[in-house]
Amino acid sequence: MTTIREAVFGLLRRHGMTTVFGNPGSNELLFLKDFPSEFRYILGLHEGAVMAMADGYAQASGQSPLVSLHSAAGTGSSMGVLPNTVYAKSPVVVLSGQQVRDTVGQDVMVSSQEAALLPRPLSKWSTEPLGAGDVLRSLAQAIHIANLAPKGPTHVSVPYDDWEREAGENADFTVGRAVADATALADRHLDEITASLDAASHPVLVLGPEVDATHANDDAVRLAERLAAPVWVAPSPARCPFPTTHPLFQGVLPANVVGIAQLLSRHDAVLVVGAPVFRYHHQHPGRYLADGSRLIHISNDPSEVARAPFGDAYLAPIDDALARLAGNVQARDASPPPRSERAAGIDRANRMHPDTVFRAISDLAPEDAIHVVESTSTAESFWSNVAMRHQGSFYSAAAGGLGFGLPAAVGVQLAQPERRVVAEIGDGSANFGLVGLWTAARYRIPVTFVVLRNDTYGALVSFGRRLSATGLPGFELPDIDFVQLANGYGVAAESVCTEARLRESLTKAFAGDEPVLIEAHTYYE
Numbered sequence: 001m002t003t004i005r006e007a008v009f010g011l012l013r014r015h016g017m018t019t020v021f022g023n024p025g026s027n028e029l030l031f032l033k034d035f036p037s038e039f040r041y042i043l044g045l046h047e048g049a050v051m052a053m054a055d056g057y058a059q060a061s062g063q064s065p066l067v068s069l070h071s072a073a074g075t076g077s078s079m080g081v082l083p084n085t086v087y088a089k090s091p092v093v094v095l096s097g098q099q100v101r102d103t104v105g106q107d108v109m110v111s112s113q114e115a116a117l118l119p120r121p122l123s124k125w126s127t128e129p130l131g132a133g134d135v136l137r138s139l140a141q142a143i144h145i146a147n148l149a150p151k152g153p154t155h156v157s158v159p160y161d162d163w164e165r166e167a168g169e170n171a172d173f174t175v176g177r178a179v180a181d182a183t184a185l186a187d188r189h190l191d192e193i194t195a196s197l198d199a200a201s202h203p204v205l206v207l208g209p210e211v212d213a214t215h216a217n218d219d220a221v222r223l224a225e226r227l228a229a230p231v232w233v234a235p236s237p238a239r240c241p242f243p244t245t246h247p248l249f250q251g252v253l254p255a256n257v258v259g260i261a262q263l264l265s266r267h268d269a270v271l272v273v274g275a276p277v278f279r280y281h282h283q284h285p286g287r288y289l290a291d292g293s294r295l296i297h298i299s300n301d302p303s304e305v306a307r308a309p310f311g312d313a314y315l316a317p318i319d320d321a322l323a324r325l326a327g328n329v330q331a332r333d334a335s336p337p338p339r340s341e342r343a344a345g346i347d348r349a350n351r352m353h354p355d356t357v358f359r360a361i362s363d364l365a366p367e368d369a370i371h372v373v374e375s376t377s378t379a380e381s382f383w384s385n386v387a388m389r390h391q392g393s394f395y396s397a398a399a400g401g402l403g404f405g406l407p408a409a410v411g412v413q414l415a416q417p418e419r420r421v422v423a424e425i426g427d428g429s430a431n432f433g434l435v436g437l438w439t440a441a442r443y444r445i446p447v448t449f450v451v452l453r454n455d456t457y458g459a460l461v462s463f464g465r466r467l468s469a470t471g472l473p474g475f476e477l478p479d480i481d482f483v484q485l486a487n488g489y490g491v492a493a494e495s496v497c498t499e500a501r502l503r504e505s506l507t508k509a510f511a512g513d514e515p516v517l518i519e520a521h522t523y524y525e
């Protein structure tokens with residue numbers, strides 16, 4: 001007899017889902033027992049860190065990990081970072097434990113009431129099968145839904161007395177089935193977009209995270225070069241869709257209506273690919289686009305194309321659309337536009353400017369390093385100083401929810417052992433996921449964590465100014481000793497105040513193969 005547990009591990013094996021991130025409770029033990037040797041279980045000490053690690057792993061590998069969480073409180077603890085997972089379209093499959101099926105109605109200890117509702121709306125799909133006989137198929141459905149564009153996290157809650165029951169005579173059909181996603185931009189849509197771009201005098205590209213997520217960066221470069229078009233990254237980027245070292249790269253668009261409209265005003269055709277139009281953040285009302293500009297939007301997400309307030313949209317696979325447009329548009333010959341330069345910040349006594357930190361990291365990290373960033377007030381400094389040349393070089397909290405960065409860096413490094421991961425984390429953000437350091441030490445995952453310690457919630461000080469909000473309570477973060485905290489979790493660490501010491505520490509960290517934390521004293525202006 002094949003049990004449901006055995007059939008489910010067969011399903012996971014069939015889909016390559018042999019990495020499990022988790023934090024267990026009593027309800028999960030009959031699923032985790034006799035853990036198969038070809039699977040690896042990565043323990044996180046808080047479910048928020050578990051989810052963020054899994055999210056980073058899913059984005060960096062393109063492979064769905066399984067997340068095994070305890071019922072109710074365990075699943076609830078993971079939800080703080082779930083908005084990022086949803087916005088990142090990250091295909092994480094969560095298996096939440098549940099009390100014995102016949103006792104849930106009595107609301108017994110560690111039962112999850114309304115288990116399927118709990119993770120909504122922070123899930124692409126969530127269910128608790130109505131009977132043990134539907135567990136295998138429900139998990140297969142969760143895997144397929146998570147991986148069909150637009151990808152996203154799914155949840156299945158399973159009572160623990162289901163695992164030992166028989167899987168039934170049709171289990172092999174469920175385990176063996178394959179599901180293929182849509183693969184092509186319609187020919188007539190290709191012709192329409194090509195005609196618009198060829199007719200434009202000054203086209204511009206705005207690229208989003210789905211370009212990087214679908215490994216279409218090289219085709220984005222081909223299209224930009226063929227059009228001789230400047231390239232902007234869509235606001236609030238969670239991934240890097242275009243090489244920052246490329247002469248056509250212009251930077252990241254500001255997250256407000258007027259700022260974007262001004263920067264795009266000299267372009268009569270704006271092609272947005274793989275990003276929502278647009279993920280504004282700061283309210284600065286105005287005309288969405290200057291007169292004479294037309295926006296064309298290509299997205300793989302029906303909700304993105306439906307909710308955009310302006311522009312003509314096409315639903316299509318991002319990689320196919322870019323590849324075929326790059327071969328279809330007329331080639332142009334024009335020199336790249338000048339990129340606006342910004343003066344480098346000056347260090348102060350015992351405190352560095354963020355520019356110094358990011359320039360040092362960019363100079364000393366391997367040329368294919370991966371950056372996981374959660375340092376909210378220093379984004380412009382990061383994108384101005386850090387060279388990123390390859391697909392999969394940058395990850396950040398897609399919904400701006402703190403607690404992603406530090407643990408996600410651990411998941412990304414697990415997914416990409418050949419490339420070195422650097423986590424650039426604000427001293428405020430670090431506290432939302434600090435427990436991820438323990439997992440890095442426990443499994444010797446060699447992330448270089450750089451904490452930018454400016455002793456404040458810098459982004460909120462800046463937002464306060466923007467909103468003319470005076471008399472705010474303090475946002476200072478004095479006296480947090482990240483060296484002591486890191487050592488407490490088993491990670492070697494040092495504190496640096498000058499560029500010379502920072503460069504020494506980075507050189508040593510990159511030469512080693514152990515996790516290291518560097519507390520870099522910076523200032524916020």
Ligand SMILES: Cc1ncc(Cn2c(C)c(CCOP(=O)(O)OP(=O)(O)O)sc2=O)c(N)n1
Pocket residue numbers: 080374375376377378400401402403425426427428429430432454456457458459460524
């Ligand atoms: C889970 C969560 N809680 C609170 C916030 C609000 N928040 C907070 C608390 C920020 C301060 C981040 O401080 P930091 O030290 O990490 O970085 P900077 O000093 O560079 O801003 S930025 C921001 O949006 C959030 N985004 N996510």
Ligand SMILES: [Ca+2]
Pocket residue numbers: 426427428452453454455456457458
């Ligand atoms: Ca800070």
